[in-house]
Each structure stands twice: as structure tokens, then as C-alpha cells.
């Protein structure tokens with residue numbers, strides 16, 4: 001398991017996402033209200049487009065979420081499970097902040 | 107009785123032990139399963155290839171249950187009441203439950219041993235490994251599971267073929283006409299379909315590497331991966347060997363209490379033959395598990411058979427079947443262009459519904475399935491053509507949720523007795539809608555019909571309606587979302603409330619939508635100031651006020667489109683849309699457009715879109731006023747105005763109405779004396795002609811009236827409520843609107859006027875402002891760690907001399 005630095009923490013605006021290309025994988029990285037970072041696969045499984053990083057970040061019953069910008073299905077940032085259709089899941093990657101940099105591991 | 111042993115640990119076994127645990131069963135339970143892990147969600151198996159892990163799919167083992175994983179049971183000794191395992195172990199039982207499921211059928215053709223099947227996580231691991239060095243794959247079997255497997259191979263990057271013995275795909279769910287529509291969908295995705303073909307041989311080279319598949323017609327399909335998905339057979343071998351009664355075509359015979367011919371042995375799930383049927387769907391398997399658990403703990407539950415209706419989305423196509431697949435009469439709706447096929451089977455008087463088939467649009471499945479065996483509320487053709495069936499009143503005994511066997515009466519009673527107010531509560535209380543979800547639209551309708559005033563709360567974060575939030579923001583001078591949610595809401599917002607609050611803040615304060623915290627509230631369209639398209643690219647629409655444009659500006663648009671390779675189209679709003687821009691291209695494109703004097707057209711915003719015009723008195727021999735001049739003035743006045751939904755307008759130069767002003771939110775038609783103003787028009791899904799609000803206005807009167815109309819709408823409408831729906835819901839209707847904005851009955855007109863003045867005075871083109879601000883520009887990249895790299899998933903092909911998106915799947 002190796003950590004790959006992708007950007008400055010401050011390059012991710014609060015409560016939004018960015019996308020990073022890590023070993024050919026498109027990783028959507030989100031910064032939540034509490035300052036945490038979460039990483040999901042950027043592929044929206046419903047539309048087949050690589051867009052999850054551009055969705056609206058929010059919460060559902062306290063769980064941090066992102067809504068697909070295409071058709072608004074909501075995914076948990078913690079488990080990757082689609083909270084509107086729980087048989088659909090996107091991969092969750094590990095993400096952390098180290099020395100002011102955001103790092104992910106895919 | 108002390109000890110229950112379960113053989114097989116699939117979904118049925120899981121439901122069985124879970125039900126026992128729920129009933130508080132106190133004896134010992136041991137589950138022996140051949141697979142290396144506890145039961146997992148086999149229905150969702152394919153998601154394992156798209157990122158779900160085995161742990162994600164695996165069900166938790168209920169407390170107290172002993173499991174023996176990776177262990178096969180090889181024999182049952184009914185006299186001694188124990189089972190023997192492959193490792194030589196012996197496990198005694200008081201009650202034995204067989205839940206051995208089924209095994210994929212592999213036809214005995216030469217080379218079959220080189221092929222894969224599609225049933226377990228290990229099967230998928232093997233397929234994924236083989237696909238690494240392969241370019242082409244074949245799936246044998248064009249049924250439900252075959253198509254799922256084919257989609258999976260395609261997802262692994264293989265050119266995929268489907269071989270099906272029947273003359274059409276999914277023969278168990280659809281008829282020939284539906285099969286044809288399904289086939290064209292699937293071929294449209296680039297898969298090859300070989301229907302009416304059997305398998306002769308799986309061809310392999312000397313080293314045992316698969317090179318292809320020969321069909322019974324003699325065709326050799328080149329492929330390095332072959333997957334058999336041609337049906338399943340119940341795993342009844344243990345039962346057979348120990349002398350339990352099995353069906354002629356397989357399956358352990360059980361009574362309605364799931365007991366086999368030996369009173370100490372039960373069988374549940376896909377290995378059981380219940381009422382003469384082996385069920386291959388998880389819903390009935392779960393019911394059997396519940397019945398067995400109930401019986402074993404002293405209950406009297408019976409398994410009464412199950413509905414085999416199915417609805418699924420395969421390869422992006424909705425396919426559904428319910429009830430019978432034939433009848434005295436049938437009615438078919440077919441639209442080959444849209445790829446839709448819907449058929450209803452009815453009794454000879456066309457009054458009773460017997461069943462239906464849908465491809466491409468499963469609408470009738472949700473609305474009509476509960477009517478199977480009952481009188482239809484309208485003629486079958488009306489029901490098929492109108493599609494929605496929204497106005498149906500279901501009888502109490504109509505089954506609404508077939509997965510969980512919940513009827514309309516039960517739902518109505520739960521709504522009334524327990525005061526349920528939303529779909530989530532109905533789900534939690536009745537269990538309906540919790541499995542495949544296809545009945546959820548019906549639940550919503552039942553709720554509304556039960557007279558539940560569905561809560562006006564915007565979402566779980568705010569109990570207020572949009573209009574109430576607007577007033578809070580206006581009256582208390584709130585300027586940020588954080589402040590609003592901290593004081594008046596809960597949680598951290600979502601894709602519903604954030605854009606609403608962004609819009610309210612913009613209507614009232616008119617700051618840049620990407621400034622500070624507001625950037626995080628915007629939908630992707632507002633966040634990138636462009637319209638997202640299906641492949642994640644964006645479209646660009648510069649404003650062309652009134653539809654009037656100089657040749658020089660037209661040339662600039664052409665040059666930009668050419669230089670960036672954008673698909674170009676004249677819109678229905680009298681302007682030009684440029685499609686296919688990647689995020690990192692948007693600023694470069696807009697730099698060129700802004701330099702040439704263009705501004706944002708707000709095609710992406712819930713804001714003023716266009717004011718269309720006809721050519722009017724300047725050129726037209728009938729025109730009585732300058733419609734183009736007025737349209738431009740109106741478009742420039744209201745550009746950038748954010749509202750509950752989009753706003754559209756048009757101005758026609760005479761009563762011939764070439765600009766279609768009466769289909770707009772506010773439309774103006776010239777008269778000899780001045781202008782007639784119409785409001786509340788709509789095209790779109792529910793067209794409505796606008797109502798005449800005032801006649802023969804001077805230009806100044808007209809503008810003042812429109813100012814107030816718009817601001818009153820912005821203050822009081824619901825989220826995503828166009829002016830047409832708003833006007834219809836306004837107490838007192840048009841008369842009341844006249845009183846408020848023309849006679850100032852509420853004394854708010856000065857306020858409304860001031861608000862509009864503020865908007866106009868503070869308008870600035872948001873694209874120009876974005877280009878001037880490095881912070882805002884920094885976000886326009888595909889990859890934060892590789893700003894120059896374009897998104898490799900975006901691919902185009904050519905059509906009629908321009909680009910079109912190609913989707914990876």
C-alpha cells in the first residue's frame with residue numbers, strides 16, 4: 001500500500017471535490033465540512049461518465065455524501081454505497097492529509 | 107429440538123438463520139458452506155467487477171450461529187441424523203435444512219471444460235484474470251443472467267458476442283417483438299447477437315488456450331474467453347443420494363411448509379421444488395427461508411408460490427415482464443425509433459389484465475402490475491398510450507410490492523393508522539419498496555391519494571419551503587449558507603437545498619455565483635458556468651439577445667467552434683450551442699468569446715434564458731411595433747436574474763405571433779396602441795398558454811409590470827416551479843396577481859421595484875469576472891494533479907461531419 005501525494009489540501013475548496021489521475025485511475029477526492037478528505041472512484045456507475053468529483057457534497061442523516069452531477073444519485077463518501085439504490089457501490093480509496101498535502105492510495 | 111444444521115450458505119440460508127435469530131431461537135445453529143465466505147448478495151454479484159469488494163457484498167453472520175466455511179457436505183445419513191463433510195467430519199442434527207441452491211448448466215460439448223460460469227465471486231476472479239490478455243468474449247445464453255454476464259465482459263473491455271439458442275433474446279421474459287427491440291438496443295451498444303444458434307464446440311489450441319466457439323450453424327466466433335450462462339440446475343445430489351423425493355426434472359420435493367419427504371429435513375431456495383416449481387429468483391427463495399424458520403419454531407406459515415414478475419435494467423435497457431405471457435387479446439405499443447415496446451395481455455372482453463411485457467420503458471410494470479387478474483380501470487390502449495397510469499385507483503387486494511408481498515390496502519391502512527408522511531416511512535413500516543425499488547412510484551401515488559399533504563419541507567436539512575427560506579434570508583439579512591443552516595436547519599445540506607439557497611442568495615444579493623462559500627452550493631452547471639452533457643463534457647451558449655447577431659459575431663462563434671472542434675447546433679431558443687468542451691477548455695473558449703463582446707447566456711442557470719423575437723415592424727409588412735428592439739431590451743434588463751426555475755420570454759410584432767410569446771413565462775404581443783402582456787406560459791412537458799395580464803401598455807408600464815411579476819414570483823414560488831404552475835397554485839389566480847402587482851394591495855411594490863433595480867445595477871457578466879480571477883479559474887481542470895492532461899475517458903466519433911460522444915459502456 002503506497003500513498004501518492006496529489007495536491008495541496010487548499011487546492012480542494014471546502015465541501016467540493018477535485019479529480020486526480022493516480023496510476024491511470026480517476027480518483028474523486030472530496031473535502032467535507034469537518035475538514036476530512038474522502039476518495040471515491042470518479043466513474044458515475046449510473047451514467048458511465050467520469051464526473052463524481054463534480055457533484056454536490058452534503059450529508060444524509062449525518063453521513064457525508066456526494067450527489068452525481070448527472071442524475072443526482074447520492075453516494076456515501078464513507079462506504080461508496082449509493083444511498084438511493086444500495087445495490088450500487090463505487091470503490092472507496094484511502095485518502096489522508098499529510099504535511100498539508102492530500103495523499104491517496106489506490 | 108436442539109440443533110439445526112444448514113447445508114449451503116447462500117442467500118436463502120442467510121435469510122433462514124437471520125429469521126431464526128429475529129425470532130429469538132435458542133437452540134444451536136450450524137451452517138456448512140462450500141464457498142470460502144459467508145453468504146453474499148449474489149444478485150449484486152456483477153458489482154464486484156465494478157469496484158465492490160467481497161466484504162461489501164457479504165452479509166453479516168447473526169450472533170450465535172456457528173459456521174463451517176470452505177467445507178462441502180458429501181453425504182446425509184438420515185437414520186443416524188448426521189451429515190458427513192469432505193474433510194471426514196461428522197455433524198449431527200435434529201433438523202436439517204438443505205439450502206444448496208443451484209449450479210450453472212454447462213452443456214456437454216467438446217472443450218466445455220475450458221469455459222467459465224458466472225455464479226460466484228471466484229468465478230468472477232477467474233473471468234477477470236482471463237480477460238486481461240483477451241480481446242473478445244462470448245457468452246452462451248441470452249437470458250437474464252447471460253445478458254448480465256455479457257455486460258460484465260464488455261465492462262472488462264472485451265468485444266462481446268452473445269449466443270442464444272432461441273430465435274430471440276430473453277425468451278422467458280419477452281416475446282418476439284420485444285426481443286427484436288431488445289436486440290437492436292444491444293447491438294447499438296456494439297455487442298454481437300447470434301440468436302437461434304446452439305453450441306458445437308469450445309475450440310482451444312494445443313496449450314489449452316481458448317481460441318473460439320463454434321456454433322451449431324458452423325460459424326466460428328473468435329474469442330479467448332467463453333462464459334456459459336445457459337440456465338441453472340438445482341443442486342439436489344445430496345437429497346437424491348440419501349433417498350429423499352426429488353422431481354423428475356430435479357429439485358427437492360417440499361410441502362407448503364418447506365418440509366421434504368423426511369419430516370426432519372427441510373429444503374429452501376433454488377434447490378427446492380415447491381408446488382411443482384423450482385424458483386430462480388431471490389424473492390421466493392427468501393420467502394421459503396422465512397416459512398421454514400417459522401415452521402421450525404412452531405409456526406404455521408405456508409409458501410403459496412410466488413410472482414415471477416421481473417423488472418431489470420440490463421445494458422441500460424429496461425426490461426420487465428409481469429403476469430401471463432399470452433392472453434385472448436393483446437394490445438401492443440411499439441416505437442422502434444425510441445426503442446420502446448410495450449404489450450398487454452387481456453381477457454376476451456379486454457376488461458381483465460392478464461400480463462404484460464415491456465422493453466425500453468418499464469413504466470407499465472409499476473403502474474399496471476397490481477392489476478393482474480383484475481378489472482382494468484381504463485381501456486388497455488389508453489393505459490399503454492398515456493403511459494403513466496397516474497390517475498389509477500387501486501383495489502385493496504392489488505399487490506403493489508411483489509418482492510415483499512404488500513398490497514394496496516395494507517399500505518393505505520398503514521398510512522392512515524400510523525400517520526405515515528413520506529415514502530421512507532412507508533418503506534420502514536410495511537417493508538414495501540425495500541428490495542428492487544420498482545414499486546416506489548406506486549407508493550408515492552398511494553400516499554398522495556390517501557390525502558397525505560406531503561410535507562413542504564425542502565429536504566431533511568430544512569423544514570421550510572423555498573418561499574419561507576427566501577423570507578428568512580431577506581428579512582434577517584442572511585448572507586451565507588453556513589449561517590442559514592446553522593440557525594435554521596440541520597446537517598450540512600445536499601443537492602436539493604444547496605442550489606436553492608444559492609439561487610435565493612443570488613436573487614437577493616446578486617454576487618458572483620462562484621465567490622467564496624457560494625461555489626460549493628452550485629450544481630455542476632453553475633459551478634462550471636456551462637451545461638454538463640452525458641459524457642461529462644460541457645456545452646457553451648453565448649447570449650444572443652433577442653436572437654439578433656452581426657455577421658462578425660457569427661463568424662467568431664464559427665471560428666471558436668472550429669478551433670476547439672465543438673459540435674454546433676442552432677437551439678430552439680434562437681441562439682447557438684457549442685457542445686463537447688472539456689472543463690479545461692472552457693476558459694480558453696470563453697476568453698475568445700468575451701474578447702469578441704459575448705456574455706454568458708445562462709443556459710446553465712435557473713435564470714433568464716432567452717427573449718425570443720420575431721422580426722417585427724422594422725422589416726415585416728404586418729408588424730406594428732419594434733419587437734426585436736423590445737426583446738433585446740428585455741433580455742438585457744433581466745439577464746443574470748436567478749429564479750426558482752428558468753425564465754423564458756418572447757416578443758411578437760403583431761397578433762400573428764411568430765415568436766410564440768404565449769408559450770413563455772412572460773410573453774409580449776404588439777398592438778396598434780402598445781403591448782399586451784401574457785404570463786404563465788410554458789412549453790415543455792405540460793404545455794400551457796400564457797394568460798393575458800394587461801393590454802395596450804406603454805413600454806414603461808410594460809417593463810414595470812414585468813419587473814414586479816418576476817420579483818413576486820421569485821419571492822413566493824416553490825423550488826423548480828415554473829411560472830405556469832406557480833400561477834395555477836396562487837390563491838386567487840390572475841385576479842390576485844393583478845391586485846398585488848398592479849394595484850399594490852399588499853404594499854410591497856416599492857420593495858419589488860427596489861429589488862429589481864438592485865439586480866440591474868449590480869449585474870456583471872459572470873464569465874468575464876471568472877476570467878479575471880485566477881482563484882476561480884484554478885478549478886477548471888480535469889485533474890488537479892495533472893492540469894494539462896485531458897480526461898482520457900472522453901472520446902468522440904464523427905457523424906454528419908461533426909463530433910458526437912462515444913460512451914465507454
Ligand code: SRM
Nearest residue numbers: 637645676677678679680681709715788789790791792828
Ligand atoms: C439546447 C436546447 C435544445 C436545442 O437544441 O434546441 C435545450 C436543451 C436542454 N433543455 Fe430545453 N432546450 C432548448 C429549448 C427549449 C425550449 C424551446 C424554447 O425555449 O423556446 C423548451 C420549451 C419551452 C419552455 O421551456 O417552456 C424547452 C423545454 C425544456 C424543459 C421542460 C420545461 C418545462 O417546464 O416542462 C426542460 C427540463 C427542465 O428544465 O426541467 C429542458 C431542459 C433542457 C436541458 C437543460 C436538459 C439538461 O438538463 O441537460 C438541455 C440542456 C442544454 C444544453 O446542454 O445546452 N428544456 N427547452 C434549447 C436551448 C434553448 C436556448 O437557447 O437556451
Ligand SMILES: Cc1cc2nc3c(=O)[nH]c(=O)nc-3n(C[C@H](O)[C@H](O)[C@H](O)COP(=O)(O)OP(=O)(O)OC[C@H]3O[C@@H](n4cnc5c(N)ncnc54)[C@H](O)[C@@H]3O)c2cc1C
Nearest residue numbers: 114115116117118140148178179206207208375376387388
Ligand atoms: C449474476 C447473478 C445475478 C442474479 N440476479 C438476480 C436478480 O436480479 N434477481 C433475482 O431475483 N435473482 C437473481 N439471481 C438469482 C439469485 O442469486 C438466486 O435466486 C439466489 O442466489 C438463490 O439463493 P440460494 O441460497 O437458494 O442458492 P445459492 O445462491 O446457489 O447458494 C447455495 C450455496 O450452497 C452451497 N452448496 C451447495 N451444495 C453444497 C454442499 N454439498 N455442501 C456445502 N455447500 C453447498 C453453494 O456453494 C452455494 O454457496 C442472480 C444470480 C446470479 C448468479
Ligand code: SF4
Nearest residue numbers: 720726729759760764
Ligand atoms: S408576428 Fe407579426 S410582425 Fe412578427 S414576424 Fe410574424 S407576422 Fe411579422
Ligand code: FES
Nearest residue numbers: 507509541542543
Ligand atoms: S416490487 Fe420490488 S421492492 Fe417492491
